Amino acid sequence: MSVEPVYLDHAATTAVRPDVVDEIATTMRHLGNPSALHASGRLARRTVEESRERIAQALDARPSEVIFTSGGTEADNLAVVGGFRARRAADPQRTTVAASTIEHHAVLDSAEYLLEHEAATVRWLEVDGTGRVRLDVASDLLAEHAAELAIISVMWANNEVGTVQPIRQLADLAQEAGVPVHTDAVQAVGQVPVSFAKSGVDLLSLTGHKLGGPVGTGALLARRDAQVQPLTFGGGQERQLRSGTLDAAGIAGFALAVERSVAERESNAHRIGALRDRLVKGALDLGIGVEVSGAYTAGETTDRLAGNAHLRVTGCEGDSLLYLLDAAGIACSTGSACTAGVPRPSHVLLAMGIPEEDARGALRLSLGHTSSQDDVDRFLAALPAAVTRARSAVDASRRSSA
Template identity: 65%
Template structure:
């Protein structure tokens, strides 16, 4: 968390008051919530009435997809088709799976190019194939694994041509690349506090007033009748402070992180280990890729092995892989981008943020050769099963 957000949450935590109550303490809490709503809206190019507070990105994605699907189907029973990119976060993918399995939805998967981007013409062709059935389009603003930034405004414009609401998961984007709700043309945008220096457990669905959405939760209708539940005033306060600071400092922080990212990528490639970079990448570029995202593929390696070996020397990273029936599966994002399965298994994601320094980058580069050598030895000795001999469950 950003220090200013920590301080804001701590101050509000000791203040009594339910923002739905009419007494003095309740009104004071309501003032905090509404002033925070105005701050967040201003930073994200939205109106305050368009900011609907939730418990975070997963709930916001569920509200957007389930809420919009049900609203559209109720208005027109033919509207049962979801158009979704193949590289979405599981908060979107698993919600789509639920709607297909339990609520009669159909899905048209929008394929991506080798950099992980959905071309507007791909969306246009998918909509034109069966325009009367389209309920909602959902394409994330920036990818959580490889950092690719989508052409959101162009995609939203295509959806608007066909009169179809457009949702984008901007959890990775807000506070890290310019996000302007009004200018984007999107109808629904998901944001989360903890991805931009705020507290865990609070987020928002930014929703146009005319966006077709029905609620998932009932019991008070505190948030525009779209989301019931006592609002988290301390979390919302920290969220607002984090959004405002991350957006205000975005230009200089982007330049700083791009320099660190490029040093890390250049250093990794220069190690002579056969490492490659996934997704859109050009030195100095922060328009097609998030400034703080480094996604590497290491040959003859199991990503989990690399993760544990690096963790043992103080480098925390992730792989993007999943585990099904006790067998680790390569990242669906990399597979959708056309990366061969064996290459995808050696994936490593390193994320830089406001606490990252040049010393951190140098520590990673110093740790990589030893970790890769051990991981490759384990891979070769076990036939690709990594450190565990057989592929581990979990």
């Protein structure tokens, strides 16, 4: 009898919740374009607007602030590129984008695009050794460049090492300087408390497939006075900021996933955090040269995401470890799945000051709502052999090149 693989890559995507599947299937049976004026269209529109209200309530936002997108990447692009263009159009001297050095590539590449194609200046916010944005650096940046800053983007929680950022403090600094703030909260929603109203940020991105919802659903929360230019045209269905026929069924599933993940956040953080601690302690106790990246204290789930365990194994290549563990039935990653297949050290680890050689042996283990003690134990049982073989491969490669 085949053994079910162990899935430890929930930060990349997690299992769709069974009740979400049912919600989507039920809604898909009703035909209608939400923009149509007939009864079928009005029924679809009702589903969309009720879903908008449910998401707003779960995240302490107003329904009018919820703009549906195809996911976190589109929401990040709309916030960074659209926010930059709107601010520059209103004030031509605002030609600068600021972002932390550990952002997801949806933000980093948006900033790089503006640098290369729209003559923007990009300024980077440095982080400390745990991956936490330095408030003194942010304060200095705002003091020196507030008049030219169009937008600042800092993720709420890092997708690789799980470090939670001081978003409220950053937003307060930016607000005093008159600079809007965007936060990528894709990893944060459902894992730490997220209140859009209390956060102080102007724009917030989230996605469905990290929460037990369907891939291809997401939202940008945008305050009513946020300045954003649309990136797509052809209907203006979402507050004239995003065009395209709305997927009523996907949105209904997304709303339910947001509700469930937020409602169960505290209990899940306790359970999943305990599994993470079991994994980290077990890996360290193996005595095979494992180190933990990022802010980590056993039992703590506010400075670091409860489901994130980021390990570095000395003398190994992370890609080799990934493939060896995969062959043993363990699914994990070396970093963001959006940059999978690129054999280079993580920009997040390098920004944290970790030497390139140490950063190469990285493994991101992320737990979710379906994770169990058996998953952790099977990973720990498979790790020593994978490390031995990965180190042997490195040694053989060095001998052949000598």
